[in-house]
Amino acid sequence: MNPNFPSRILLEVCVTSLDYAAAAERAGASRIELCSKLDCGGVTPGIRLMEMARQRLRIPIHVLIRPRPGDFVYSTREFKAMGTAIQNAKDLKMDGIVVGILDQNSRIDVARTSELVELAHPLPVTFHRAFDETCSWADSLEAVIQTGATRLLTSGCRPNVIAGLSTLARLVKQAGERLSVMPGSGIIPSNVARVVRATSAREVHGSLLTRALRAKTVGPGRAALTERYYRRVLMVASILRSIPPG
Numbered sequence: 001m002n003p004n005f006p007s008r009i010l011l012e013v014c015v016t017s018l019d020y021a022a023a024a025e026r027a028g029a030s031r032i033e034l035c036s037k038l039d040c041g042g043v044t045p046g047i048r049l050m051e052m053a054r055q056r057l058r059i060p061i062h063v064l065i066r067p068r069p070g071d072f073v074y075s076t077r078e079f080k081a082m083g084t085a086i087q088n089a090k091d092l093k094m095d096g097i098v099v100g101i102l103d104q105n106s107r108i109d110v111a112r113t114s115e116l117v118e119l120a121h122p123l124p125v126t127f128h129r130a131f132d133e134t135c136s137w138a139d140s141l142e143a144v145i146q147t148g149a150t151r152l153l154t155s156g157c158r159p160n161v162i163a164g165l166s167t168l169a170r171l172v173k174q175a176g177e178r179l180s181v182m183p184g185s186g187i188i189p190s191n192v193a194r195v196v197r198a199t200s201a202r203e204v205h206g207s208l209l210t211r212a213l214r215a216k217t218v219g220p221g222r223a224a225l226t227e228r229y230y231r232r233v234l235m236v237a238s239i240l241r242s243i244p245p246g
Contacts, residue, residue, distance in 0.1 A: 009196055009240045010203040012062070012182065013233060014038065016045070018052050019222065023230040025059050028237030030203075032057060033098055033126075035064035038207060039214070041129075042066060044085045050092045062096035062126060063089045065116070072102040072130035079112060086119050096123050098153070100130030107134060108143035117148040126151040129185065132158070137167055141174055151180045153205055160186030161195050168199040189235040196243055204240070208232050 010030035015021045016038050024032060034053055035042035043066045053061055065085050067078045074082065079101075086097055097120040101109040108131070117125045127149040134140040137157050144152050154171065156164020161183045172181045183195050184205030192204060213229050215221075 008245060009201075009243055011233075011237050011240055012184075012203060012205040014042070014184075014205065014207045016042075018049065018056060019226045020229055021053055021061075022056055023226050024208075024233045025057050027230050027233035028241070029059060029233055031060045031062060031095075033062050033064060033205065034094075035066070035098075037069070038209075040069035043068060047088060047092065050089065050094060054093050060095035062098050062124075063094045064128070065089070065097055065099040066128075072100055072133065073104055073109075074101060074112075082116060083119055086116060090120070090123060094123065096126065098126040098128050100128040102130050102133065108140050108147070110143050110146050113144075113147040113149070124150040126153050126182070128153045129155060132156075132185075137171060138174060141171055141179070145175070145179050149179065151182055151203070153182050153184045155183065155185035162186060162191060165195065165198045168195075168201065172200050187236070189232065189239065192236050193239050193243060196240070206236070208236060 012031040012033055013024040013029040014033040014035060015024060016036050021032050034045050034050065036045045037043050042064050044064060050063060065082050067081045089097060099116055101112045103109045127144045127147065131140055131144065131152060131154045155161050156167035158164035161168065168183050175181050180203055181201055182203040182205050183199055183201050187195065187204050187206030195204060213225055215225060
């Protein structure tokens with residue numbers, strides 16, 4: 001059995017704050033994806049947030065490496081900044097890297113991504129949802145595997161996992177044990193079991209945020225939102241634990 005493929009279904013939770021990261025760990029999340037500015041799809045978190053997360057959390061932390069919002073075609077300067085950010089993440093004892101680069105033709109930039117995968121070593125690399133902007137999912141999957149990434153985060157090239165269920169199932173089958181395909185985008189308590197059963201995926205990814213949970217409050221209001229968030233993550237984690245090993 002490939003060690004990258006867990007026997008139980010893992011829950012990766014995407015967070016932008018230490019409060020929510022700690023709540024997700026307490027609720028049973030298996031791993032954290034740490035980023036900033038989730039409303040624009042996420043960018044590389046600041047060094048201070050990484051430091052505090054590492055001090056507080058015991059579960060693995062994978063850090064998003066994305067220098068700006070927008071497309072995934074990067075200049076030489078931006079590419080260099082991504083390399084620096086990966087080194088910072090390694091120095092701060094992060095457990096994995098999340099990254100994705102496309103070329104001008106919306107294809108996986110194998111050469112540049114491979115360079116970042118090599119720089120990240122020995123940390124595992126997840127190729128993120130830049131994949132969903134490519135033209136051919138079958139060819140793009142093979143390209144991601146060529147980069148040396150160990151995991152692919154995708155919605156099946158559709159706006160959300162429910163719309164992409166058919167493609168996600170095909171991606172999981174095509175990847176086999178060469179790469180872990182992790183469905184993400186739109187995972188909620190009411191659909192997570194359906195996604196797992198339809199795709200045979202062994203990992204799922206979600207922010208698990210509602211509009212209310214995205215609110216920025218201070219004091220008692222923040223504590224109440226954090227508790228609501230904890231209960232939401234707990235619900236999803238409990239559902240995943242109830243699904244028999246595949």
